[in-house]
Amino acid sequence: MRFSLYSLLTIAALVTAAEAASVTVSDAWFRALPGKLPAAGYFSVTNAGRGPVAxxxxxxxxxxxxxxxxxxxxxxxxQMMAVEQVEVPAGGHVAFAPGGYHLxxxxxxxxxxxGANVPVTLRFSDGSQLNAIFAVRTATGR
Ligand SMILES: [Cu+2]
Known part of the structure; x- marks a missing residue:
């Protein structure tokens, strides 16, 4: 009895790990501005999983x-406003791009x-985290 419960928990843990791996990030970059002005971060996030994740x-x-x-x-x-979360539909993707969502x-x-590369950790509603490298570009996006 105890052993079978342990097995179930192990399987549940493996499933969670697999779902976390189904979210990927691509085309990640920061637009650096002169001085201490805030920099905007852009990327595309893809959810290959069966359920939505935010x-x-x-x-x-x-x-x-x-x-x-x-x-x-x-x-x-x-104008810019802060958002609590951004949902990525199952099998879909969301673009963080100039004029829309951004970090x-x-x-x-x-x-x-x-010219630099900066690590960013993204947190998701399922408790998973994803580390991505953002390439830093100039104000013109180069
Ligand atoms: Cu902003």
């Missing part, structure tokens, strides 16, 4: 704070300069 947060040693933001048009004025890196560290 991106709930991010952190990086290159940033004082790293927040989920969305740019939206309010009467012709582009907002406040108090960028000295290491966050064009």
């Amino acid at each position: 991106l709930t947060g991010a952190q990086s040693p290159g940033c004082g704070m790293l927040m989920l933001h969305m740019t939206h048009n309010m009467g012709g004025m582009m 907002m890196c406040t108090e960028p560290a000295a290491a966050l300069k064009p």
Whole structure:
């Protein structure tokens, strides 16, 4: 009895690990601005799993704070707002791109300069985390 319960728990743990591995990140980069201006982070997140998963947060040693933001048009004025989470549908992807969702890196560290690579940890609603390398580019995206 005790042994079979242990087996079930082991299987549950393996399934959780497999689901975490079904989320991938690509085309990750930061747009660095001069001085201490916040840098925006862009990437594409793909969910190959069977259920939806939400991106709930991010952190990086290159940033004082790293927040989920969305740019939206309010009467012709582009404004940014913080968002709690961004859902990635099962079998789908969400693009964090200029004009839409982005990561907002406040108090960028000295290491966050064009040509550098900066690690970012993304947190998801299922408790999993994903480490991604963001390439730092200039204000023009180069
Ligand atoms: Cu922002």
